[in-house]
Amino acid sequence: MKTSSKGLAGLIDLPVITDPRGDLTFVEGCNHVPFDIARVYFLYNVPVDAERGGHAHRELRQVIFALSGSFRVSVDNGQTREEYWLRDPRKGILVERMIWREMDAFSQGAVCMVLASHPYDEGDYIRDHSTFLKEVSGS
Numbered sequence: 001m002k003t004s005s006k007g008l009a010g011l012i013d014l015p016v017i018t019d020p021r022g023d024l025t026f027v028e029g030c031n032h033v034p035f036d037i038a039r040v041y042f043l044y045n046v047p048v049d050a051e052r053g054g055h056a057h058r059e060l061r062q063v064i065f066a067l068s069g070s071f072r073v074s075v076d077n078g079q080t081r082e083e084y085w086l087r088d089p090r091k092g093i094l095v096e097r098m099i100w101r102e103m104d105a106f107s108q109g110a111v112c113m114v115l116a117s118h119p120y121d122e123g124d125y126i127r128d129h130s131t132f133l134k135e136v137s138g139s
């Protein structure tokens with residue numbers, strides 16, 4: 001697994017096979033990402049002024065990629081906030097549990113792919129920032 005971390009999000013670098021027909025990138029759960037992939041979802045047709053995310057997950061771990069175009073992901077652990085720009089389909093960010101995330105600045109036609117460690121469960125979401133701050137600080 002090629003993962004590095006310089007901050008709140010892990011950086012995932014997927015392999016690429018290049019030949020005259022173009023590039024091929026692949027991803028295997030528990031190999032290129034540090035969990036079994038239970039769900040994959042896509043965000044597309046996103047208006048350039050849209051803001052997505054605005055929540056944290058109690059258990060869910062995810063890796064976020066920009067398959068096409070670019071967008072910004074802001075992550076926050078309750079103490080520190082960092083921004084990452086995704087624009088290369090081979091490079092993703094690992095967002096661990098109990099990290100608040102916001103996504104914006106989508107380019108025209110951007111496509112976001114997310115690999116998730118669990119099936120969808122609305123009960124795993126914390127959609128209120130003050131609740132997040134209380135839970136992440138353990139109070």
Ligand code: T46
Pocket residue numbers: 039041043052053054062064101103114120
């Ligand atoms: C995240 C960011 C990066 C489902 O029914 N199944 C699903 O798998 C997902 C992801 C969503 N939904 C429903 C729940 C809502 O009624 O789709 C609706 C929109 O979801 P939400 O407002 O949470 O979408 P985003 O783009 O703000 O957040 C999504 C993920 O939910 C979230 O886990 O980290 O993308």
